[in-house]
Amino acid sequence: EAGVAQSPRYKIIEKRQSVAFWCNPISGHATLYWYQQILGQGPKLLIQFQNNGVVDDSQLPKDRFSAERLKGVDSTLKIQPAKLEDSAVYLCASSFLAGGGETQYFGPGTRLLVL
């Protein structure tokens, strides 16, 4: 079974620029998550989709971050404009069941550096 795919793997931008990340979950997985992992910390949930609907985006800085999951499969996460403190690894994960407590499978992440 193919794993969660993410691109790009690395991105360097200047502050105030825009950036977008892409995620392709495991086929058939209903739930998709975007996490922000700052160096030395655990992953922090930004947004959670169930199929193409948003389940939780309470920790998403909506003034600069946006995400969508059109057709309930692939997802994109965008930052506009980026700030220095957005430097982190952005992890996408997916899980099979729409209910809670199921195993999450992580992608390799996108490492973002904002200069």
Added chain:
Amino acid sequence: GENVEQHPSTLSVQEGDSAVIKCTYSDSASNYFPWYKQELGKRPQLIIDIRSNVGEKKDQRIAVTLNKTAKHFSLHITETQPEDSAVYFCAASYGANAGKSTFGDGTTLTVKP
């Protein structure tokens, strides 16, 4: 919301010794507690999980225990090997919110040969 605290932040053991990492959570509704291993520059990978209706679960050299009353759970690694060196994260989630997970800040485990 849920708050997960993880201790210690770093742990160094000799090869063959045991390692124990502890996590506490705040929300009594949490019912699923996974542990992830993250090697440097790689993705987190699930190594073991436990649900709230079970007190202990074991998989070869790895075990997890859960105390619902005290709201804490622990990861136990026996006969540690150098390849166990990594960052370990605990997490807590509950089904009512479709699996929203709150992660601890991680424990860096170093196993010295």
